[in-house]
Amino acid sequence: MTIKTFVEPAAAPMNPGTRIGHVHLKVADLDRSLAFYRDVLGFSVTQRYGSQAVFLSAGGYHHDLGLNTWESKGGQPPARGTTGLFHTAILYPDRASLADALRRLVEAGIPLDGASDHGVSEALYLNDPDGNGVELYWDRQPSEWPRNADGSLAMVTKALDLRALLADAPKQAA
Numbered sequence: 001m002t003i004k005t006f007v008e009p010a011a012a013p014m015n016p017g018t019r020i021g022h023v024h025l026k027v028a029d030l031d032r033s034l035a036f037y038r039d040v041l042g043f044s045v046t047q048r049y050g051s052q053a054v055f056l057s058a059g060g061y062h063h064d065l066g067l068n069t070w071e072s073k074g075g076q077p078p079a080r081g082t083t084g085l086f087h088t089a090i091l092y093p094d095r096a097s098l099a100d101a102l103r104r105l106v107e108a109g110i111p112l113d114g115a116s117d118h119g120v121s122e123a124l125y126l127n128d129p130d131g132n133g134v135e136l137y138w139d140r141q142p143s144e145w146p147r148n149a150d151g152s153l154a155m156v157t158k159a160l161d162l163r164a165l166l167a168d169a170p171k172q173a174a
Contacts, residue, residue: 023088024066025132028075030054032129033067040108041090041101041136058090077131087125087133098122098138099169102162115160119146120153122160 027033034054037043043056046063052070055063065088078084092098102124105112113133114125123137146154 022061022063022066024068025085025088025128025130026072026075027067027069027128027130028072029129030067030069030073036110036129037065037067040104040110042104072130085132087135089135089137092136092138095122095138095165096168096170098124098136099165099167101136102165103169103172106166112162115162115165117156117158117160119156119158122165124160 025033030051030053034045034056037056038045043058043065044060045054046057046061047055049068052073053066053068056065056067058064092101105124105126110126112124112126114123116123116125119140121137121139123135126134126136128134146156148154
């Protein structure tokens with residue numbers, strides 16, 4: 001499937017240096033979620049608030065991800081067909097790092113919901129222990145992005161070759 005993309009500028013655009021900061025998720029079981037985000041994906045704990053909340057980082061930022069049970073301890077995921085967060089997207093710096101994330105998921109027995117090559121990026125899709133959607137991806141260089149004749153992006157959704165991706169994972173020390 002090819003999706004025609006274009007830029008539709010806002011009437012009053014924000015500063016182009018603006019970025020989305022951290023994601024803070026409501027979870028049912030803090031330790032269970034911590035085992036996923038820290039022990040499987042590899043985030044580091046930067047601060048913990050007892051048994052109610054934990055902040056995690058990839059690389060020393062104060063927190064890229066927050067997990068809390070303030071309103072959700074023992075709760076259930078939202079029902080399908082309701083509004084809410086579709087997924088959290090975690091951007092890896094290169095293909096080898098995404099391959100390492102796939103290796104971690106395979107070793108932990110965590111199933112994927114999908115894996116796609118979008119032309120501009122390669123992505124893995126899964127759910128965390130609370131049913132929150134998670135996308136793990138890396139971006140190709142903009143010069144490699146597929147383009148239409150008019151210069152607009154020509155993103156696609158093709159199956160991602162998981163075996164080829166795994167082959168690019170860094171070798172583990174014995």
